[in-house]
Amino acid sequence: xxxxxxxxxxxxxxxxxxxxxxxxxxxxxxxxxxxxxxxxxxxxxxxxxxxxxxxxxxxxxxxxxxxxxxxxxxxxxxxxxxxxxxxxxxxxxxxxxxxxxxxxxxxxxxxxxxxxxxxxxxxxxxxxxxxxxxxxxxxxxxxxxxxxxxxxxxxxxxxx
Amino acid sequence: xxxxxxxxxxxxxxxxxxxxxxxxxxxxxxxxxxxxxxxxxxxxxxxxxxxxxxxxxxxxxxxxxxxxxxxxxxxxxxxxxxxxxxxxxxxxxxxxxxxxxxxxxxxxxxxxxxxxxxxxxxxxxxxxxxxxxxxxxxxxxxxxxxxxxxxxxxxxxxxxxxxxxxxxxxxxxxxxxxxxxxxxxxxxxxxxxxxxxxxxxxxxxxxxxxxxxxxxxxxxxxxxxxxxxxxxxxxxxxxxxxxxxxxxxxxxxxxxxxxxxxxxxxxxxxxxxxxxxxxxxxxxxxxxxxxxxxxxxxxxxxxxxxxxxxxxxxxxxxxxxxxxxxxxxxxxxxxxxxxxxxxxxxxxxxxxxxxxxxxxxxxxxxxxxxxx
Numbered sequence: 001x002x003x004x005x006x007x008x009x010x011x012x013x014x015x016x017x018x019x020x021x022x023x024x025x026x027x028x029x030x031x032x033x034x035x036x037x038x039x040x041x042x043x044x045x046x047x048x049x050x051x052x053x054x055x056x057x058x059x060x061x062x063x064x065x066x067x068x069x070x071x072x073x074x075x076x077x078x079x080x081x082x083x084x085x086x087x088x089x090x091x092x093x094x095x096x097x098x099x100x101x102x103x104x105x106x107x108x109x110x111x112x113x114x115x116x117x118x119x120x121x122x123x124x125x126x127x128x129x130x131x132x133x134x135x136x137x138x139x140x141x142x143x144x145x146x147x148x149x150x151x152x153x154x155x156x157x158x159x160x
Numbered sequence: 161x162x163x164x165x166x167x168x169x170x171x172x173x174x175x176x177x178x179x180x181x182x183x184x185x186x187x188x189x190x191x192x193x194x195x196x197x198x199x200x201x202x203x204x205x206x207x208x209x210x211x212x213x214x215x216x217x218x219x220x221x222x223x224x225x226x227x228x229x230x231x232x233x234x235x236x237x238x239x240x241x242x243x244x245x246x247x248x249x250x251x252x253x254x255x256x257x258x259x260x261x262x263x264x265x266x267x268x269x270x271x272x273x274x275x276x277x278x279x280x281x282x283x284x285x286x287x288x289x290x291x292x293x294x295x296x297x298x299x300x301x302x303x304x305x306x307x308x309x310x311x312x313x314x315x316x317x318x319x320x321x322x323x324x325x326x327x328x329x330x331x332x333x334x335x336x337x338x339x340x341x342x343x344x345x346x347x348x349x350x351x352x353x354x355x356x357x358x359x360x361x362x363x364x365x366x367x368x369x370x371x372x373x374x375x376x377x378x379x380x381x382x383x384x385x386x387x388x389x390x391x392x393x394x395x396x397x398x399x400x401x402x403x404x405x406x407x408x409x410x411x412x413x414x415x416x417x418x419x420x421x422x423x424x425x426x427x428x429x430x431x432x433x434x435x436x437x438x439x440x441x442x443x444x445x446x447x448x449x450x451x452x453x454x455x456x457x458x459x460x461x462x463x464x465x466x467x468x469x470x471x472x473x474x475x476x477x478x479x480x481x482x483x484x485x486x487x488x489x490x491x492x493x494x495x496x497x498x499x500x501x502x503x504x505x506x507x508x509x510x511x512x513x514x515x516x517x518x519x520x521x522x523x524x525x526x527x528x529x530x531x532x
Binding site: 024055062065073076095098139145147 | 209215245248254260278304338340341353361405406411436438
């Protein structure tokens with residue numbers, strides 16, 4: 001079982017948590033504009049209230065000595081968080097690097113909507129999968145350009 | 161005696177207006193945008209984020225613009241801004257083994273799993289001015305792509321670790337609190353986590369000079385660049401309300417692992433030792449310098465004599481921060497009129513005594529009082 005090194009608590013091997021972590025990652029890493037488009041594309045935008053209005057703060061980013069050793073504080077990162085409650089009572093959380101309040105709010109809204117199993121398949125299809133594909137595409141481009149700079153060593157044999 | 165003097169309000173207001181005009185430069189030229197700075201002066205942004213201790217490309221770019229490109233002033237601006245924000249908590253430790261690697265080189269092994277990947281680097285350029293950049297408009301050709309090796313790209317030092325040839329680096333106490341130099345006063349002797357945070361925030365020029373001094377023999381520790389890697393890592397944070405870590409975004413980081421000469425004892429056979437560097441953005445010189453100084457500062461722990469400046473933790477940690485250093489040096493510009501008056505009185509007295517043939521007394525040590 002994976003333990004959270006921050007809280008020391010086990011990260012549940014609960015598939016529901018795994019799935020939620022997956023969509024929250026996609027919502028945080030995608031462009032705000034794509035979430036804005038998806039939001040305005042909803043058949044009926046749900047009513048919601050802020051449980052925590054979008055708030056800008058920081059998270060201290062930690063590294064490990066030698067990459068695998070003890071933790072140390074590297075430096076902070078700006079983060080915006082938001083918690084929403086939909087009319088049906090479900091809560092959605094948005095934690096997004098940077099200072100884009102609307103992005104955090106939209107991430108929280110989609111987090112709440114995705115918890116509803118009836119609307120989840122469509123939202124996964126329309127919002128999460130394209131976001132993941134875009135992130136993966138950008139990473140693939142970076143990896144492929146890096147791969148082109150990989151050194152191909154060759155040895156020159158002199159004499160017999 | 162402390163004498164309060166008022167005045168200069170109008171002069172200061174006008175100075176700030178003149179500064180704004182000077183910063184803008186020739187109004188006939190287009191104003192530089194922060195997006196351009198973030199995108200095209202990205203290494204300056206990386207340095208400001210690292211030493212400003214805040215990962216936010218847009219804010220670092222704004223600081224650089226506001227500071228007219230004075231990077232230390234920009235670091236100061238970013239540091240000041242971060243004090244206005246609440247801290248939600250600390251991230252999970254970043255996993256550099258899972259980095260989307262854009263550059264990865266090892267100076268210790270030619271053939272490493274995953275290969276030598278040069279990435280975007282100035283190392284192989286001729287350092288001749290490129291006059292084509294004087295002209296604008298032409299976009300560079302797309303960088304070529306190649307198929308990606310699907311195999312793993314392990315940390316090079318893990319290969320040495322597997323054979324027991326290097327000191328292991330494990331998290332032996334995962335629940336231990338992590339020291340924070342921004343919250344707790346530094347007490348000596350320090351632990352390595354404290355030093356690494358201070359070095360990560362430390363001035364690149366200062367650490368570069370110290371690292372260089374180590375190489376030249378002041379605390380020599382025989383370094384090899386075991387691995388340098390650059391790329392993007394996901395940042396995970398565990399919100400208290402949720403209790404499980406969520407990815408909040410990604411950050412570019414540079415990591416440098418130095419391999420240094422041996423430590424052994426009667427009980428343990430000799431092993432290589434390590435120095436570690438980590439920084440935001442593409443900060444290669446910084447992380448290499450940091451790793452050299454990190455290793456030098458482990459002298460006491462590794463049973464070495466502390467003889468050189470780079471091994472002296474008080475010297476290094478008290479002078480590495482360029483915001484503190486810049487503040488104290490530049491405070492000399494503030495009025496010291498009364499202090500200096502007392503020196504004038506003293507020197508006139510000493511000269512009068514000398515002219516009268518009295519024996520010259522040693523001047524008393526200057527004691528900082530009053531305006532300081």
